[in-house]
Amino acid sequence: MSGRTTKVTTLREAVATHVHDGMVVALEGFGHLIPFAAAHEIIRQERRDLTLCRMTPDILCDQMLAAGCVTRLVASFFASGSAGSLYEIRRRIEQHDPAPLEVEEYSHYGMYCRYQAGASRLPFFPLRSYVGSDLPQVNERIRTVPSPYGDGDVYVVPALNPDVTIIHAQRADEFGNAQIWGITGAQQEAAYAAGRVIVTVEEIVSSEVVRSDPNRTLVPAHAVDAVVQVPHGAHPSYAQGYYDRDSAFYREWTPISRDREAIRAWVQDRIIATDGHGAYLDGVGRERLARLDVAPRPSEPVDYGRRGT
Structure with a gap:
């Protein structure tokens, strides 16, 4: 697909086109920019028998397991942020309830090295x-x-070469040049290692905006197959410069996850029964989301210089 061809699509269409049963799917975002909206759409479309690859398989993984999407997990550091255990993962591993979960565990750096090898086409x-x-x-x-x-x-x-990698970024242009600032994890390596790449973003901006600060382009257009504008697409994690982490949500997750039936009811009511990410956000509550807004804190501008005329 040409780097100058618009790749803007809907989240529903991006998942329907690029994510299929039995695939190896990487959902990356480290600390912030976790692609929750994309994971929720995978749940809505009832994908099955997925191998999920993720550094820190947090709440996102708990939800996908409860929805029956994942049968194998390739991951590092199992934790719900700093808020407690992931009880759906624990039930699958410790009790094989409702079925065993195949787990391939690495350190964070081990996962990063696997993506790096995959991106470099090394064995x-x-x-x-x-x-x-x-x-x-x-x-x-x-x-x-x-x-x-x-x-x-x-x-x-x-090497780790996912069939599809999905990341969330702050912004991209219509061609898929995706820009990230703040904490970066393995998004770039996971994208280059994959067969297909979906990028969800807080906003789609003009190419002029992207070109004005090119060093922030972590994943360029030639590596991207689909770009989707999904405001608050990382909730309950955060997007640097757009909104804060919903720490209360992480604390609330522990009793939900601990109860086998409660987590399934939550996934059914708050994800599967909703008509897309906007409806999910309505369930979270717009006033609650507004409390996560952050005040501006621009970095100092960089002068890239221009050849004299």
């Missing part, structure tokens, strides 16, 4: 950080190879 990626860790004992895909430079063995992790 594996070497790293030192598993020395002294128990993870190689529970994950047979973490292996050692002798260094070709004669300095002992090094751990390696295999």
Whole structure:
């Protein structure tokens, strides 16, 4: 698809076109810009037998598991932000309720290295950080190879090439040049490693805006298949410069997740039965969302310079 072809579409159409049963799907966003709206649309469209790849499989993963979308999890650091356990994940792993969950666990850096290898089209990626860790004992895909430079063995992790990667960004132009600021995780590597890429954004802006600050373009148009404007598309996580984290939501999730029937009822009522992300936000409450608004704090402008005439 040409980098100068508009890639703007709806969230419903993007998921229908690019996410299918049985796929390996990466949903990346580290701390903020977590693509909740896209995950909810996957739930609405009742995708099944997915392998979910994610650094920190948080509430998003709990919801997709309760909806029956995921049968295999490739992930690192299982936690609901700082708010407690993920009880749907725990039920699947500890009790096999309602079915066992296949888990492939890495460190954050191990996941990042897998994406890096996938993006570089390398078979594996070497790293030192598993020395002294128990993870190689529970994950047979973490292996050692002798260094070709004669300095002992090094751990390696295999390349990760998702069928589709979905990220959320602050803004993009209609061609898919996606810009991110604040915390960045593995979004760029996960995008380049994937066969297809969907980018949801807080707003679609003109190409002139993107070109005015090109260093913020983490995922350029040639790597993107679809771009979707989804305001508050990262709720309950946050989007730097747009809205704050809904920390109360994370605290409220613990009793919901702890109750097997409550989490299924929540997913049914608040996601599946809603007609898209706007209806989900109505359920959250517009006044509540307004309280998450942030005041402006612009960075200092950068002068890129222009050749003299």
